[in-house]
């Protein structure tokens with residue numbers, strides 16, 4: 241079965257009790273048992289729910305994984321995966337990553353005795369230098385949030401030793417990047433983003449081919465209980481059915497937006513893996529089958545100009561998150577990455593002038609007009625030449 245067919249059919253068989261073509265929302269917390277321990281495989285909805293199971297089968301199939309676990313958010317999925325580590329273990333982490341992941345690692349899990357080293361993982365020598373005898377995990381985001389740096393998944397897998405390689409595949413989506421086929425052990429998603437695709441539900445997932453890792457993640461899912469409700473699972477599943485169609489449009493629009501920005505005099509720098517000027521364009525072509533819908537850029541002039549510009553856009557809403565059909569603009573330093581101390585943030589390139597676009601699937605002409613009009617209307621503040 242090819243990708244688009246799996247998105248629509250995997251886990252989506254007719255309902256066994258009624259024949260309903262679409263998986264029903266099993267809005268129940270519990271299940272009646274015939275006798276103690278005698279039931280149809282469902283006992284309590286934190287542990288298992290048929291709507292969630294259908295979503296888990298669908299998402300596993302999209303990553304070509306044997307096992308899938310769905311969570312109430314991307315962060316809940318990340319926390320479950322980190323539970324495969326113990327106090328005294330060390331993880332090497334991408335230095336450019338979602339601010340909430342950094343917050344979980346640096347302010348929660350480090351208190352439980354897990355040690356994290358943040359490095360620019362596009363520099364393999366830096367990765368090698370960060371490895372310690374107790375390194376048990378490599379945590380990769382690629383493309384990274386928000387600088388859209390690429391990390392070579394196969395190269396990291398080649399130097400991992402006994403450590404587990406985890407890829408947060410949220411930005412690329414399984415349509416454009418298949419980390420398990422490149423050697424990764426676990427893929428994590430914020431399904432809130434491209435997989436859900438409509439900015440109407442928060443969720444997460446962890447996918448793997450490794451039975452032992454799956455057992456630990458599943459145990460944590462039940463023990464901690466960060467599960468999606470059946471309605472959220474259903475919304476995510478519905479969104480995921482059109483992932484291929486949407487991703488093609490996101491990437492087509494994002495490429496055109498990136499090229500438009502790159503050619504504009506008021507834009508100092510554009511970050512998009514699909515641009516020939518992207519330092520890792522060759523790796524992007526090798527590792528991904530498309531370049532995704534995220535574009536970051538820096539306007540000329542001071543930060544106030546960037547914020548002024550963001551406020552003038554009509555179709556790009558000023559909002560956190562990404563991956564929905566509608567376009568969004570975000571100021572990472574003050575929004576998604578505000579939880580990273582300013583000094584660390586700036587060292588990593590997340591400067592106050594950086595803006596991040598989640599390019600939606602509206603008509604391209606309208607998006608380009610919106611950007612063009614807002615740029616023309618955003619003056620350089622007085623005193624700045």
Ligand code: P1T
Pocket residue numbers: 313314315316338340341381385408410411429430431432442443444560561562570576
């Ligand atoms: O928001 P949640 O579903 O918990 O997912 C967290 C998360 C994990 N990984 C990546 C790469 C992410 O981008 C996110 C969430 N990111 C945003 C909300 C954002 O605007 O960048």
